[in-house]
Amino acid sequence: MGEYLVKCTGCGSVQPPHALHCQNDDALLRTEYLTRRLTSRDLPGIWRFYDWLPVRRPLEGVGAAPVTYKSQGLAKELGLRNLYISFSGYWPDKNARMTTCSFKDLEAPPTVERMIERDDQKVLVVPSAGNTARAFAEAASAVDLPLVLVVHSAGLRRLWITGTPSDSICVVSVNGDYTEAIDLGARLSSQPGFVGEGGARNVARRDGMGVVMLDGVLTMKTIPKHYFQAVGSGTGGIAAWEAALRLAGDGRFGTTLPRLHLAQNLPCAPLYSYWSGTKPDLCNFREMYDDVLYNRKPPYEMKGGVKDALENTNGTVYGITNAEAAEARKLFEESEEIDILPAAAVAVAALGKAMATKTVDPKDTVLLNITGGGISHLKEEHDQNILERDLVAESANLVSDLDLLDEINEVLRRHEA
Numbered sequence: 001m002g003e004y005l006v007k008c009t010g011c012g013s014v015q016p017p018h019a020l021h022c023q024n025d026d027a028l029l030r031t032e033y034l035t036r037r038l039t040s041r042d043l044p045g046i047w048r049f050y051d052w053l054p055v056r057r058p059l060e061g062v063g064a065a066p067v068t069y070k071s072q073g074l075a076k077e078l079g080l081r082n083l084y085i086s087f088s089g090y091w092p093d094k095n096a097r098m099t100t101c102s103f104k105d106l107e108a109p110p111t112v113e114r115m116i117e118r119d120d121q122k123v124l125v126v127p128s129a130g131n132t133a134r135a136f137a138e139a140a141s142a143v144d145l146p147l148v149l150v151v152h153s154a155g156l157r158r159l160w161i162t163g164t165p166s167d168s169i170c171v172v173s174v175n176g177d178y179t180e181a182i183d184l185g186a187r188l189s190s191q192p193g194f195v196g197e198g199g200a201r202n203v204a205r206r207d208g209m210g211v212v213m214l215d216g217v218l219t220m221k222t223i224p225k226h227y228f229q230a231v232g233s234g235t236g237g238i239a240a241w242e243a244a245l246r247l248a249g250d251g252r253f254g255t256t257l258p259r260l261h262l263a264q265n266l267p268c269a270p271l272y273s274y275w276s277g278t279k280p281d282l283c284n285f286r287e288m289y290d291d292v293l294y295n296r297k298p299p300y301e302m303k304g305g306v307k308d309a310l311e312n313t314n315g316t317v318y319g320i321t322n323a324e325a326a327e328a329r330k331l332f333e334e335s336e337e338i339d340i341l342p343a344a345a346v347a348v349a350a351l352g353k354a355m356a357t358k359t360v361d362p363k364d365t366v367l368l369n370i371t372g373g374g375i376s377h378l379k380e381e382h383d384q385n386i387l388e389r390d391l392v393a394e395s396a397n398l399v400s401d402l403d404l405l406d407e408i409n410e411v412l413r414r415h416e417a
């Protein structure tokens with residue numbers, strides 16, 4: 001049983017299991033599991049790591065896991081002897097079956113399961129740049145959980161799933177950027193009858209993403225020396241750190257934490273600016289190589305956040321240009337023979353830089369998180385069902401929340417009927 005306490009990383013106090021904030025301070029909450037040893041259960045997908053997921057039972061029908069494999073092609077190109085790739089996406093030859101093709105598929109199933117266990121009849125609100133919306137749409141559709149997706153208009157084209165979208169979903173499009181979608185989502189979540197998933201503050205999202213590190217370590221038989229990932233909010237980086245802390249506590253895989261190498265897409269790279277002490281550039285997310293990597297308000301300063309994760313692991317942040325990402329994507333796709341999402345290419349480019357600057361030694365064990373890919377295979381085998389938008393919020397800041405709420409409730413009722 002995934003028995004656990006939710007504790008504040010700031011004051012150490014025990015919090016209610018579904019809390020997103022500590023009553024005393026701004027620190028992130030973190031799960032503390034009763035089981036201290038990594039156990040792999042005889043369950044499908046991510047549920048194999050059930051002891052370190054904050055759920056009471058698996059959610060059936062969803063929860064595909066990432067696969068970890070030792071790289072030959074890219075490893076040779078970069079001159080690495082122990083490069084392991086964690087692939088989150090659709091690649092049946094490797095037994096990777098995430099049908100929304102990104103590692104957001106690790107966050108949505110435990111979050112949806114917790115909503116069901118919570119059983120308070122509230123409607124879940126999820127703001128998204130697209131990949132998160134897809135993952136939550138898929139997980140919510142499996143169980144007809146009422147869900148409001150708040151997506152900025154540029155993200156709407158990413159809103160498809162392979163299953164049949166459930167009538168319990170209401171799609172609100174926002175004319176603005178991802179951060180405006182987040183702000184509107186937060187306001188809606190505070191209304192009676194609605195609840196926000198909490199983003200980085202949601203322990204189910206983080207522990208779900210932590211599966212990348214757990215699965216990686218089971219394959220590598222050791223905690224890696226380096227972990228590479230492309231980040232927007234950096235939540236995946238925090239998740240990898242927390243999973244590594246648990247593994248170090250287990251002790252059988254080593255006790256040295258992996259160095260976090262987080263990669264952002266320039267010029268929309270606030271984490272890179274904070275970390276390197278440079279001034280953030282003015283930027284237009286529409287010009288990014290992948291705008292899912294833009295979050296204007298990442299969880300950086302607070303206890304348990306990205307800064308802590310970087311400091312505790314002697315980590316670092318890279319700024320990657322579009323041209324560097326494009327080149328890295330080509331190198332990866334040619335050497336590993338699978339297509340990847342543009343965001344994942346940003347991590348590949350960071351690994352290339354780390355090799356060029358001798359930050360990583362050729363014999364070091366490296367875990368490279370390929371956070372999304374395999375859409376070409378998926379398209380060959382599955383239909384992609386588009387989720388139509390139900391409502392448009394012209395300006396996230398000027399919309400009347402109460403009018404919008406009425407409209408959302410109406411859409412949900414109409415769908416139900």
Ligand SMILES: *Cc1c(COP(=O)(O)O)cnc(C)c1O
Pocket residue numbers: 102103104131132230231232233234235236237292293341343344371372
């Ligand atoms: C969301 C996302 C990321 C970045 O995730 P963080 O929340 O910043 O850890 C990276 N790659 C893909 C494909 C994503 O969808």
